[in-house]
Amino acid sequence: MAENKQSACVTCQPAGLCGGKGLLTLKDGAWRNNPLAIQVLGICSALAVTSRLENSLVMGAALIFVCVGSNLIVSLLRKRTPHRIRMIAEVAIIATFVIFFDQFLKAFYWDMSKQLGPYVGLIITNCIVMGRAEAFALQNPPIVSMVDGLANGIGYAVVLAIIGFFRELLGTGEIFGHQVLSSQWYTPNQLMILAPGAFFALGIVIGIFNALKGPEPQEKK
Amino acid sequence: MKGSAYTLIYAAALGTVCALVLTFAASFTAPYQQANREAEEAKNILVALNVPIPEKTPAKELLILRDEKVQEIKRGEVTTYVYSPGGANAKPEAVAIRFAGRGLWAPIKGYLAMDPGLTKIRGITFYEQEETPGLGGEIVKDWFRQTFIDLAIRGADGKPGIIIGTGEDAPNRVDGISGATMTCNKVQQMLNEAIKSIVKEK
Numbered sequence: 089m090a091e092n093k094q095s096a097c098v099t100c101q102p103a104g105l106c107g108g109k110g111l112l113t114l115k116d117g118a119w120r121n122n123p124l125a126i127q128v129l130g131i132c133s134a135l136a137v138t139s140r141l142e143n144s145l146v147m148g149a150a151l152i153f154v155c156v157g158s159n160l161i162v163s164l165l166r167k168r169t170p171h172r173i174r175m176i177a178e179v180a181i182i183a184t185f186v187i188f189f190d191q192f193l194k195a196f197y198w199d200m201s202k203q204l205g206p207y208v209g210l211i212i213t214n215c216i217v218m219g220r221a222e223a224f225a226l227q228n229p230p231i232v233s234m235v236d237g238l239a240n241g242i243g244y245a246v247v248l249a250i251i252g253f254f255r256e257l258l259g260t261g262e263i264f265g266h267q268v269l270s271s272q273w274y275t276p277n278q279l280m281i282l283a284p285g286a287f288f289a290l291g292i293v294i295g296i297f298n299a300l301k302g303p304e305p306q307e308k309k
Numbered sequence: 310m311k312g313s314a315y316t317l318i319y320a321a322a323l324g325t326v327c328a329l330v331l332t333f334a335a336s337f338t339a340p341y342q343q344a345n346r347e348a349e350e351a352k353n354i355l356v357a358l359n360v361p362i363p364e365k366t367p368a369k370e371l372l373i374l375r376d377e378k379v380q381e382i383k384r385g386e387v388t389t390y391v392y393s394p395g396g397a398n399a400k401p402e403a404v405a406i407r408f409a410g411r412g413l414w415a416p417i418k419g420y421l422a423m424d425p426g427l428t429k430i431r432g433i434t435f436y437e438q439e440e441t442p443g444l445g446g447e448i449v450k451d452w453f454r455q456t457f458i459d460l461a462i463r464g465a466d467g468k469p470g471i472i473i474g475t476g477e478d479a480p481n482r483v484d485g486i487s488g489a490t491m492t493c494n495k496v497q498q499m500l501n502e503a504i505k506s507i508v509k510e511k
Binding site for chain 2: 180
């Protein structure tokens with residue numbers, strides 16, 4: 089672990105931006121501590137919007153935007169925010185970013201906004217965003233907090249894209265609405281479009297992520 | 310430790326800034342959102358009346374198509390939307406009315422299209438609703454809306470009105486949605502009000 093940290097510092101320090109923690113933070117958020125597959129946070133939206141790949145990608149983009157933005161602002165204000173109202177301040181900042189994104193979708197991507205329905209607004213209550221603000225941005229400088237937001241957003245978006253890809257492929261035989269699996273030999277499995285399909289897909293993804301990551305290092309007694 | 314006054318000022322300042330940002334975003338996107346909503350409404354009239362729409366018609370052309378094909382005609386106090394494919398003086402093919410009412414969470418609005426003689430339903434669309442996704446939200450889906458096609462708007466006793474939900478087989482009854490009884494009851498109520506208002510004006 090110590091070695092790992094050092095090498096990360098060496099690669100990142102020339103950039104001089106992240107206080108030497110950038111790469112490690114990125115790797116931690118997107119892979120080692122992936123919010124969906126390892127921490128299993130925020131799965132409500134992950135299950136709800138992944139019936140199509142396109143929806144999953146837009147939702148992933150929304151979370152990246154919100155996570156990066158809210159982490160930045162929370163981190164910039166971290167020394168001025170009174171401790172007692174920090175959580176409410178975080179929620180206000182997060183809500184601002186989410187509503188901003190929602191308005192943007194409604195104005196320029198109407199159909200997508202209709203398909204995602206209430207789930208964009210529900211990012212406000214997504215535990216990933218709040219969790220990163222509370223656990224990371226409050227203790228760290230702005231740039232590295234943004235990296236952390238980006239990493240966790242990517243971690244969420246990638247898992248969503250994987251689930252969305254397989255649900256759309258197996259559920260309808262299409263990708264991005266284009267027929268991929270010929271209906272002559274593939275019968276779309278409706279189950280994958282429905283809620284249980286999302287659970288199965290997420291379960292398998294979590295299993296694979298954990299298998300690839302290997303067991304947690306044992307703590308020395 | 311920072312004092313209460315500081316906390317209050319901080320909260321007020323943060324709240325103000327957030328509100329300003331959102332006000333700016335809302336007023337900047339308002340015209341685009343309004344245009345989207347109008348196109349959505351136009352599309353819903355056309356779909357309810359069963360007017361053929363070319364695939365992937367841009368929003369602006371939907372409005373033009375509606376103005377071309379659909380005439381607004383006042384019938385007493387009710388505004389009807391009449392579709393006559395052969396031109397304004399030809400025999401109309403369908404008549405639509407707007408209906409609205411309280412849903413489970415938020416207002417439900419939509420269009421109900423009937424044949425010109427007001428005996429059967431030709432189509433139904435909902436252009437505004439916030440029912441529970443997967444339950445009441447299913448009212449917008451094709452499978453549910455299609456059950457209304459050719460449904461009689463009068464019961465066997467001749468009284469205007471339809472039934473959504475369980476009951477004896479009747480020409481004016483469709484199945485409801487399991488798990489969305491409240492939504493179905495509310496939709497039934499607002500449709501019946503609309504049907505009564507138009508039958509009265511005939």
